[in-house]
Amino acid sequence: MDTNNIIVYLPPVMLGVVAFAFLLLWHLKISTSWQWSAAFAQAGLGFALVPFPVSPTFDIFVAGLLYIGAAYCYGSAILLHFGAPMQRRVRRLFVGGYIVVHTIVVFILESLKAELFLTDVAFACLLGFALFNVVAKVSNVADRAMIISGVLLVLDTLTRTIVFTFFIRTSDQMADFAVSDYNLAVTVTTITIGLSFPFTALGAMASAAIRRHREASERDPLTGLLNRRGFELAVYRATKAAVAHGAIIVCDIDHFKQVNDGYGHAAGDNVIAELAAELQRHLGSHTVTARFGGEEFVAFLPHTSLVEASVIAQSVRIRFAGRDWHQAGIDRQITASFGVASIVDGEVSEAAAIECADRALYAAKTAGRNRVVVAGGECDCINTVDAGAVKTPPSAARDMAVDSRMSAA
Template identity: 45%
Template sequence: MEAFDSFALTLPIMALTVSAVFLALWRFGLKAALFWGLGFGCSGLGFLMSLPLGPAEAIAMSGDALFVFGFFFYGQALLTHFGVDYPLRHRLLLIGGYLGVDAYLVFGLGDLRSELLLNDLVAALLIGLPLSGVVQKAHATADRLLVAAASMVVIETLTRVAAINYLVGGTDDLAAFAESVYAVAIQLTAGCFGVLLAAAAFGSMVMRVMLNYRRAAEIDPLTGLYNRRGLDQALKPAQGGAAWSGVIVVTDIDHFKQVNDRYGHAAGDMVIAAFALEIRTSIPAGAVAARLGGEEFVICLPAANLAEAGVLAHGIRLRFAGRDWRQFGIDRQITASFGVAKMQAENDNLQAAIDRADQCLYEAKGAGRNMVVVEGGVFETGEALVADLQAALTALKSAQG
């Protein structure tokens, strides 16, 4: 038993060390790390209670409370990591009810078997209930590994519940806990699965930090659209996949410098953000939009043709030109111009298509602005386009009638 006695001391030291690491990570702004740190800290102190440090009843009650709060913090860490809300009140009521019943079992009945059974069931619920709420949020591989590790902890805890009679043996004496098979089993399994959970939680948080840094490097902070680096990554073909193809729309806000000069850069930023929102809410699923810089944007429409892209651009143009900016302190109309070009062949590249769309944009500027120019020299105002579409629809109905 000396080996197990040594392990009984090693386990809390390991748990408290892991707790310190997570609490250090919390200082760097990782919110979930606080709860992981508290969880492993409570568990480490709970394992210390397996050592003969005082009266059996006081040790049992203290250890039970620490383990239950440890599992509560594990569950809260999962919820925080995945950004899921789960009723706190219900879990706190569960803990309050548990502590009352557990005190009766420990101090009133001295019933070891019932005490351990209740502790394991409540611990499994406190991590299992939050776990059920985050499963659907685990999309990344690291997050799925975290969910799997937490699931294994729940299964391991419930397995002890099923085998409680065998593990405890024929005694209900609280003082006999340290000599029971249960004490050895919980030290071995908790040590293994605790390390697994800690590694999975750490890996998932590190991956989340890396993704956040990558997102910050690829997303324009003002508009929430991709920047140029993000655009290149979004359109980069997967390994062995086909290169991107479709239609490119390049657009910018007309006379934007005048907006900045007359109304200030804060008002200009609001105009840019509003234009980006109009683009984001107008493009179809699968399309990609980016801010190339300043007031210039690009929209990439896969599997679209020039006519479809032109209709989309006209729609954005008309809605943006019809906005009322007085709430931003701007008492004038603000418009945008658009250039549309298609990837010409499989060996065509994105930059070449953007350059051609940009040339169409310059033509729109030269023709009076607030206009869409489609590659090939075709350009119309929104009103003319609507009239053409209505005429085409009328002709189609006549042909069908």
Template identity: 40%
Template sequence: MGENFAFLLPVVLTLFGVAFLVVGRFGNRAALLWGAGYLCAAVGFLVPLLEVVVPIPVVAMTADAAFLSAFFLYSQALVTHFAARRLMAVRLGVVAVAYASTSLAVLVGESLRFELFINDIACSTLLLIAILASWRRSHSRIDRVLFGAVGFVIAETTVRTMVFFFMAGLPAMGAFIGSTYAYVMQVTATIGALVMALTALASVALRIVERHRKASEEDPLTGLLNRRGFEQLVGEGARAPKAEAAIIVADIDWFKSVNDRYGHAAGDEAIREVAALLNTLSWPGLAVARFGGEEFIAYLPNCRLQDAHTLANTVRIALSGRDLGRIGIDSSITASFGVAVTAAGDHTIHDAISRADRLLYLAKSRGRNRVVSSAAEVPEQTGVKLFRV
């Protein structure tokens, strides 16, 4: 049974390592670190099988280096995954001191007992440092499960090595393979590796999915929602909200002239300025989106027409008075706004958006740099057109 585990564990660890490396190809650095760590651990468990052809001290020091590398990479994966303090100097110090100590235990003391104790405690310490650095950055249930799995590995490694250290006597350096300790280590390490790998894979995969979801629903230039994100948030095709909600549509005036005169880079900065102003509106549940080009929309739930008009006018005044010299624009930039609220007869929120769009068109036709919110001023039009210039 022990020999079966001796061959099985490196295979299991290698499979996990390859799985993480495949996931890492989707742009997740933590997955690459997990993968490299599991491959190093596979080497660590494989090396002792070479005792029959390689000198025991070489085998011991190679295995120690592989395990320290594996746990250092695990700890690096954790702090990278949670964007926590890396504490690189501290963790590298643990690795250096541990490897120097295990080398002395192998080459000078010829003590398997001290070698395993020092190496295992160092591995547990590396994970503990990463856990302490990352603990406050867990935001989901799977993150907490991952911490639990890592905690299990720390506890298993620590308890196992403590029991062996105080109860094993003085085994010879070459007595590891075939020993009870080796068998117990292989069994418990398989369980720990399985639990930690599955939870880490799940956590990494969810991060990748969330990143791609966010990328698909956010405008990369401004960080605002894009059309898809806005419709997902507000509810595409959903009925208009029962409580009165306001829609503000905005369009930068003469934006083509801004691009022609100052360049597209300056135009992008101007778009960011408007986005920043809209995004700082103080209203509960505010959702702001860029629908393309210089076109913006804001959704304000539980908001009256007067309040929405005031907020839009605040943005208009702030924009027209903004000094844009720092972004290479030496003249003021203005925007026009249309404001509407949901009505009892609306079937969807898009009915209110259509009215706000027509009000925006009216603001443009009346000279720009103004807010129009009176429904009485909107001529009847067929069809829905958003953000007309």
């Protein structure tokens, strides 16, 4: 058996192994998409028609369908990997149009050159379309390597079909495909350039799996907010280039045990999720917000003054206290209490500010709940606020006066 006869077995065998590997990865939930396995399996079956032919016309027709099916699945897998719109309608219309033209070329025109040109251009367009739609979403080395590999595959396909269609004289008979220079060229480039694609895709999937695992370990599954570990890491990343400066808000739900006992844990989870959503709406994307456990939440507001943070906390408190819970099966008002403290450059650390805000929260609970308590920069004075404007008095004496007036009211 000569080299040409041996080499035609390599693409279907190698692609078959790759397809099985990706199927196993999908079963193990490392890959989020079965389309990778389907794509490589279809490509492998298309190549298998060369060493295991049925009839020239049948082989060319089925191989074209398999290659376009592979391109469609490659595109789907790439779009899913990056969370891009699937564009199913556009891509399916394109595939439908290809099938119509493909059928005419194979069974009516009976032109091998036209069929190879059509299939290669259609393959490149489908894969290129997906790559074009995700290139702006590339954010790490593994994803970049996969995109580059995909682009090389598209360029290889287009270059080969242009050269063999317009510059090299080849047979137009379908029966001659298996022994043609074109078949040898596509086999060689598949073994070399083409097989870089599954390996870079595997690297991108492994990177995404690690990222998902890390995010899962840093996220609270009920609210989607960070957990304590995620909060500490996020604050570290946000402040590692400079001293932390801003404000801390700590809050929790008043009499939350009564909600769980009276209405059930599902209702309690709903209340927790709604407070988390309210915090996200008011705090914005630049804020690091976390659920520390149970009904307690902590937020770091970088470059935010104590007064600004207090106003935000007051706004969240009022909105949350005014919610109607009847649709959740709760027929009572639910409120939350807030403690606010500042992080001062070089004076008060993030951990110390959380401790100050925690003490302010405890003061809010002691003062009757459903209020905001503001701690001074050194945590040596607090100001209780349950209505009206938020103030940060300059001295403990003024704090006591404000507390007295508001308590009397």
